[in-house]
Amino acid sequence: MNELKNPFASEEITPAFNDEWQAKRRVAAAVRLLTEVLVTSSPDTSKMHDIAEQLETTAADFAASPRVYGRLDWIRSGEHGSYGQVSHELNPLAGYSNPLAPPVTTRIEGDVAYGHCFCGWAYEGPPGSVHGGYVAAIFDQFMGFAQKLGKRPGMTGYLHVDYHQRTPLTTDLQLEARITSAEGRKTFMEGKMYAGDALTASCNALFVEPRQGIYSLEAQARPEEVFSPPASDRG
Numbered sequence: 001m002n003e004l005k006n007p008f009a010s011e012e013i014t015p016a017f018n019d020e021w022q023a024k025r026r027v028a029a030a031v032r033l034l035t036e037v038l039v040t041s042s043p044d045t046s047k048m049h050d051i052a053e054q055l056e057t058t059a060a061d062f063a064a065s066p067r068v069y070g071r072l073d074w075i076r077s078g079e080h081g082s083y084g085q086v087s088h089e090l091n092p093l094a095g096y097s098n099p100l101a102p103p104v105t106t107r108i109e110g111d112v113a114y115g116h117c118f119c120g121w122a123y124e125g126p127p128g129s130v131h132g133g134y135v136a137a138i139f140d141q142f143m144g145f146a147q148k149l150g151k152r153p154g155m156t157g158y159l160h161v162d163y164h165q166r167t168p169l170t171t172d173l174q175l176e177a178r179i180t181s182a183e184g185r186k187t188f189m190e191g192k193m194y195a196g197d198a199l200t201a202s203c204n205a206l207f208v209e210p211r212q213g214i215y216s217l218e219a220q221a222r223p224e225e226v227f228s229p230p231a232s233d234r235g
Protein backbone atom coordinates (compact mmCIF):
# COMPACT_ATOMS: atom_id res chain seq x y z
CA MET A 1 0.00 0.00 0.00
CA ASN A 2 1.23 3.48 -0.81
CA GLU A 3 2.45 4.91 2.51
CA LEU A 4 0.92 8.29 1.75
CA LYS A 5 -2.52 6.75 1.35
CA ASN A 6 -2.16 4.63 4.41
CA PRO A 7 -4.03 6.05 7.42
CA PHE A 8 -1.70 4.09 9.66
CA ALA A 9 1.43 5.71 8.24
CA SER A 10 3.58 7.44 10.80
CA GLU A 11 4.55 11.08 10.69
CA GLU A 12 8.03 9.91 11.54
CA ILE A 13 8.40 8.42 8.09
CA THR A 14 5.97 10.44 6.02
CA PRO A 15 6.54 14.04 4.97
CA ALA A 16 3.72 16.59 4.77
CA PHE A 17 1.45 15.99 1.76
CA ASN A 18 1.95 19.51 0.39
CA ASP A 19 3.06 23.04 1.31
CA GLU A 20 -0.26 23.78 3.00
CA TRP A 21 0.25 20.99 5.51
CA GLN A 22 3.92 21.84 5.89
CA ALA A 23 2.87 25.36 6.90
CA LYS A 24 0.14 23.99 9.17
CA ARG A 25 2.68 21.76 10.89
CA ARG A 26 4.70 24.91 11.60
CA VAL A 27 1.68 26.69 13.07
CA ALA A 28 0.87 23.60 15.17
CA ALA A 29 4.45 23.50 16.46
CA ALA A 30 4.15 27.15 17.47
CA VAL A 31 0.86 26.46 19.30
CA ARG A 32 2.47 23.51 21.09
CA LEU A 33 5.32 25.75 22.15
CA LEU A 34 2.83 28.37 23.32
CA THR A 35 1.02 25.74 25.41
CA GLU A 36 4.28 24.64 27.01
CA VAL A 37 5.22 28.26 27.78
CA LEU A 38 1.72 28.99 29.09
CA VAL A 39 1.85 26.27 31.72
CA THR A 40 5.46 26.94 32.73
CA SER A 41 5.70 30.71 32.98
CA SER A 42 4.50 33.43 35.27
CA PRO A 43 4.55 36.83 33.55
CA ASP A 44 2.79 39.65 35.35
CA THR A 45 -0.96 39.74 34.99
CA SER A 46 -1.14 42.80 32.75
CA LYS A 47 1.37 41.25 30.38
CA MET A 48 -0.82 38.15 30.25
CA HIS A 49 -3.83 40.27 29.27
CA ASP A 50 -1.71 41.79 26.47
CA ILE A 51 -0.69 38.33 25.30
CA ALA A 52 -4.32 37.19 25.40
CA GLU A 53 -5.34 40.16 23.26
CA GLN A 54 -2.65 39.43 20.66
CA LEU A 55 -3.67 35.80 20.52
CA GLU A 56 -7.35 36.68 20.22
CA THR A 57 -6.49 38.91 17.25
CA THR A 58 -4.42 36.16 15.67
CA ALA A 59 -7.22 33.62 16.16
CA ALA A 60 -9.77 35.99 14.62
CA ASP A 61 -7.46 36.52 11.61
CA PHE A 62 -7.05 32.80 11.21
CA ALA A 63 -10.79 32.20 11.56
CA ALA A 64 -11.51 34.59 8.69
CA SER A 65 -9.93 32.13 6.24
CA PRO A 66 -12.05 29.40 4.56
CA ARG A 67 -13.14 26.91 7.23
CA VAL A 68 -13.17 23.13 6.89
CA TYR A 69 -14.91 21.02 9.54
CA GLY A 70 -13.99 17.37 9.81
CA ARG A 71 -12.04 14.96 7.68
CA LEU A 72 -14.82 14.27 5.22
CA ASP A 73 -15.08 17.98 4.56
CA TRP A 74 -11.30 18.17 4.14
CA ILE A 75 -11.22 15.52 1.43
CA ARG A 76 -14.24 16.77 -0.52
CA SER A 77 -12.38 19.26 -2.75
CA GLY A 78 -9.53 16.86 -3.45
CA GLU A 79 -7.05 19.67 -2.84
CA HIS A 80 -5.96 18.77 0.67
CA GLY A 81 -5.12 15.10 0.18
CA SER A 82 -6.85 11.79 0.73
CA TYR A 83 -8.67 10.68 3.88
CA GLY A 84 -5.51 8.93 5.01
CA GLN A 85 -3.32 11.94 4.37
CA VAL A 86 -5.66 14.30 6.20
CA SER A 87 -5.97 11.87 9.13
CA HIS A 88 -2.22 11.67 9.13
CA GLU A 89 -2.04 15.44 9.71
CA LEU A 90 -4.99 15.98 12.03
CA ASN A 91 -4.96 12.91 14.26
CA PRO A 92 -5.25 14.23 17.84
CA LEU A 93 -2.45 11.98 19.13
CA ALA A 94 -0.16 11.62 16.15
CA GLY A 95 -0.92 14.43 13.71
CA TYR A 96 1.89 16.93 13.33
CA SER A 97 -0.68 19.50 12.18
CA ASN A 98 -2.77 19.09 15.34
CA PRO A 99 -1.26 20.88 18.35
CA LEU A 100 -3.15 18.54 20.71
CA ALA A 101 -0.91 15.72 19.49
CA PRO A 102 2.30 15.30 21.58
CA PRO A 103 2.82 13.69 18.85
CA VAL A 104 3.11 9.89 18.98
CA THR A 105 5.22 8.45 16.18
CA THR A 106 5.33 4.81 15.14
CA ARG A 107 7.23 2.44 12.91
CA ILE A 108 6.98 -1.25 12.13
CA GLU A 109 9.97 -3.56 12.21
CA GLY A 110 9.25 -7.21 11.49
CA ASP A 111 6.49 -8.35 13.83
CA VAL A 112 6.92 -5.53 16.35
CA ALA A 113 5.69 -1.95 16.27
CA TYR A 114 7.86 0.69 17.89
CA GLY A 115 7.04 4.23 18.68
CA HIS A 116 7.94 7.17 20.76
CA CYS A 117 6.40 10.14 22.37
CA PHE A 118 7.52 13.10 24.43
CA CYS A 119 5.12 14.80 26.83
CA GLY A 120 5.86 18.30 28.08
CA TRP A 121 4.54 20.01 31.20
CA ALA A 122 1.06 20.49 29.79
CA TYR A 123 0.57 16.73 30.24
CA GLU A 124 1.31 16.72 33.96
CA GLY A 125 -0.94 14.56 36.14
CA PRO A 126 0.87 13.38 39.28
CA PRO A 127 3.85 15.69 40.00
CA GLY A 128 6.41 15.45 37.21
CA SER A 129 4.46 12.65 35.57
CA VAL A 130 2.21 12.13 32.57
CA HIS A 131 -1.51 12.17 33.35
CA GLY A 132 -2.86 8.60 33.24
CA GLY A 133 -5.57 9.52 30.75
CA TYR A 134 -2.91 10.64 28.31
CA VAL A 135 -0.96 7.43 28.86
CA ALA A 136 -4.11 5.52 27.85
CA ALA A 137 -4.73 7.82 24.88
CA ILE A 138 -1.15 7.36 23.68
CA PHE A 139 -1.61 3.60 23.90
CA ASP A 140 -4.93 3.75 22.03
CA GLN A 141 -3.30 5.57 19.14
CA PHE A 142 -0.13 3.54 19.15
CA MET A 143 -1.91 0.18 19.36
CA GLY A 144 -4.35 1.31 16.68
CA PHE A 145 -1.40 1.99 14.41
CA ALA A 146 0.37 -1.21 15.43
CA GLN A 147 -2.56 -3.21 14.04
CA LYS A 148 -0.78 -2.74 10.77
CA LEU A 149 1.12 -5.82 11.98
CA GLY A 150 -2.04 -7.85 11.46
CA LYS A 151 -4.43 -8.41 8.63
CA ARG A 152 -7.76 -7.09 9.85
CA PRO A 153 -7.46 -3.63 11.47
CA GLY A 154 -10.42 -2.45 13.49
CA MET A 155 -11.65 -0.17 16.22
CA THR A 156 -10.68 -0.40 19.84
CA GLY A 157 -13.04 -2.82 21.60
CA TYR A 158 -11.24 -2.54 24.91
CA LEU A 159 -8.00 -1.10 26.18
CA HIS A 160 -6.81 -2.32 29.55
CA VAL A 161 -3.92 -0.24 30.94
CA ASP A 162 -1.68 -1.22 33.86
CA TYR A 163 0.21 1.68 35.39
CA HIS A 164 3.36 0.17 36.91
CA GLN A 165 5.09 3.35 37.90
CA ARG A 166 4.77 7.01 37.11
CA THR A 167 5.55 7.97 33.53
CA PRO A 168 7.97 10.90 33.57
CA LEU A 169 7.39 14.16 31.72
CA THR A 170 9.97 15.66 29.34
CA THR A 171 11.42 12.23 28.69
CA ASP A 172 11.55 10.28 25.47
CA LEU A 173 8.99 7.51 25.97
CA GLN A 174 9.54 4.34 23.99
CA LEU A 175 6.59 2.24 22.89
CA GLU A 176 6.43 -1.34 21.78
CA ALA A 177 3.50 -3.48 20.60
CA ARG A 178 2.86 -6.98 19.36
CA ILE A 179 -0.12 -8.98 18.25
CA THR A 180 -0.72 -11.77 20.73
CA SER A 181 -3.48 -13.52 18.79
CA ALA A 182 -6.08 -13.00 16.11
CA GLU A 183 -9.42 -14.67 15.70
CA GLY A 184 -11.73 -13.71 12.85
CA ARG A 185 -12.40 -9.97 13.12
CA LYS A 186 -10.67 -9.77 16.52
CA THR A 187 -7.03 -8.78 17.02
CA PHE A 188 -5.60 -9.07 20.52
CA MET A 189 -2.52 -7.02 21.26
CA GLU A 190 -0.14 -6.11 24.04
CA GLY A 191 1.80 -2.89 24.37
CA LYS A 192 4.50 -1.46 26.60
CA MET A 193 5.69 2.00 27.46
CA TYR A 194 9.25 2.58 28.69
CA ALA A 195 11.13 5.57 30.05
CA GLY A 196 14.71 4.44 29.51
CA ASP A 197 14.83 0.91 30.94
CA ALA A 198 11.84 1.43 33.23
CA LEU A 199 8.53 -0.12 32.21
CA THR A 200 6.06 2.56 33.25
CA ALA A 201 2.84 1.17 31.75
CA SER A 202 1.61 -1.77 29.72
CA CYS A 203 -1.66 -2.59 28.05
CA ASN A 204 -3.79 -5.31 26.57
CA ALA A 205 -6.13 -4.32 23.81
CA LEU A 206 -8.75 -5.86 21.60
CA PHE A 207 -9.40 -4.34 18.21
CA VAL A 208 -12.48 -5.45 16.31
CA GLU A 209 -12.76 -5.06 12.58
CA PRO A 210 -16.16 -3.64 11.61
CA ARG A 211 -18.26 -6.19 9.71
CA GLN A 212 -17.63 -4.46 6.34
CA GLY A 213 -13.95 -3.77 7.05
CA ILE A 214 -12.30 -0.66 8.53
CA TYR A 215 -12.43 1.33 5.30
CA SER A 216 -16.21 0.90 5.13
CA LEU A 217 -16.47 3.49 7.91
CA GLU A 218 -15.21 6.13 5.56
CA ALA A 219 -17.37 4.99 2.65
CA GLN A 220 -20.52 4.71 4.77
CA ALA A 221 -20.25 8.13 6.34
CA ARG A 222 -22.29 10.66 4.42
CA PRO A 223 -21.24 14.28 4.84
CA GLU A 224 -24.74 15.23 6.03
CA GLU A 225 -24.47 12.67 8.82
CA VAL A 226 -21.30 14.23 10.10
CA PHE A 227 -21.60 16.83 12.80
CA SER A 228 -20.87 20.32 11.68
CA PRO A 229 -21.40 23.45 13.70
CA PRO A 230 -24.15 25.90 12.77
CA ALA A 231 -23.34 28.41 10.04
CA SER A 232 -23.15 31.21 12.63
CA ASP A 233 -20.10 29.51 14.21
CA ARG A 234 -18.27 29.10 10.95
CA GLY A 235 -16.43 32.39 11.17
Ligand SMILES: CCCCCCCC/C=C\CCCCCCCC(=O)SCCNC(=O)CCNC(=O)[C@H](O)C(C)(C)COP(=O)(O)OP(=O)(O)OC[C@H]1O[C@@H](n2cnc3c(N)ncnc32)[C@H](O)[C@@H]1OP(=O)(O)O
Nearest residue numbers: 007140141144145155156157158208210214215217218221
Ligand atom coordinates in the same frame (compact mmCIF):
# COMPACT_ATOMS: atom_id res chain seq x y z
C1 LIG B 1 -15.47 8.04 9.04
C2 LIG B 1 -14.28 7.23 9.52
C3 LIG B 1 -13.47 6.58 8.46
C4 LIG B 1 -12.27 5.77 8.97
C5 LIG B 1 -11.61 5.02 7.88
C6 LIG B 1 -10.11 4.91 8.00
C7 LIG B 1 -9.66 3.96 9.11
C8 LIG B 1 -8.37 4.39 9.81
C9 LIG B 1 -8.34 3.94 11.24
C10 LIG B 1 -7.35 4.28 12.12
C11 LIG B 1 -6.13 4.97 11.87
C12 LIG B 1 -5.37 5.50 13.07
C13 LIG B 1 -5.34 4.68 14.31
C14 LIG B 1 -6.19 5.29 15.34
C15 LIG B 1 -6.48 4.35 16.46
C16 LIG B 1 -7.54 4.86 17.34
C17 LIG B 1 -8.46 3.77 17.69
C18 LIG B 1 -9.72 4.28 18.31
O1 LIG B 1 -9.69 5.11 19.15
S1 LIG B 1 -11.18 3.64 17.74
C19 LIG B 1 -12.37 4.57 18.69
C20 LIG B 1 -12.74 3.88 19.96
N1 LIG B 1 -13.49 2.68 19.66
C21 LIG B 1 -14.76 2.76 19.26
O2 LIG B 1 -15.36 3.80 19.11
C22 LIG B 1 -15.42 1.45 18.98
C23 LIG B 1 -16.91 1.50 19.23
N2 LIG B 1 -17.44 0.17 19.16
C24 LIG B 1 -17.81 -0.36 17.98
O3 LIG B 1 -17.77 0.26 16.93
C25 LIG B 1 -18.24 -1.78 18.00
O4 LIG B 1 -18.61 -2.14 19.31
C26 LIG B 1 -17.12 -2.77 17.53
C27 LIG B 1 -16.72 -2.47 16.05
C28 LIG B 1 -15.86 -2.69 18.42
C29 LIG B 1 -17.68 -4.18 17.60
O5 LIG B 1 -18.90 -4.16 16.92
P1 LIG B 1 -19.52 -5.45 16.24
O6 LIG B 1 -20.82 -5.09 15.65
O7 LIG B 1 -18.49 -6.04 15.34
O8 LIG B 1 -19.79 -6.34 17.55
P2 LIG B 1 -19.82 -7.88 17.74
O9 LIG B 1 -20.17 -8.58 16.47
O10 LIG B 1 -20.65 -8.09 18.94
O11 LIG B 1 -18.30 -8.21 18.14
C30 LIG B 1 -17.42 -8.94 17.33
C31 LIG B 1 -16.57 -9.78 18.25
O12 LIG B 1 -15.80 -8.91 19.11
C32 LIG B 1 -16.12 -9.18 20.50
N3 LIG B 1 -16.12 -7.89 21.22
C33 LIG B 1 -16.58 -6.72 20.80
N4 LIG B 1 -16.38 -5.78 21.71
C34 LIG B 1 -15.78 -6.38 22.75
C35 LIG B 1 -15.31 -5.95 24.02
N5 LIG B 1 -15.40 -4.66 24.38
N6 LIG B 1 -14.76 -6.85 24.85
C36 LIG B 1 -14.61 -8.14 24.49
N7 LIG B 1 -15.03 -8.63 23.29
C37 LIG B 1 -15.61 -7.76 22.45
C38 LIG B 1 -17.50 -9.81 20.48
O13 LIG B 1 -17.73 -10.60 21.63
C39 LIG B 1 -17.41 -10.62 19.20
O14 LIG B 1 -16.67 -11.78 19.48
P3 LIG B 1 -17.13 -13.22 18.86
O15 LIG B 1 -17.15 -13.01 17.37
O16 LIG B 1 -18.50 -13.47 19.44
O17 LIG B 1 -16.05 -14.16 19.33
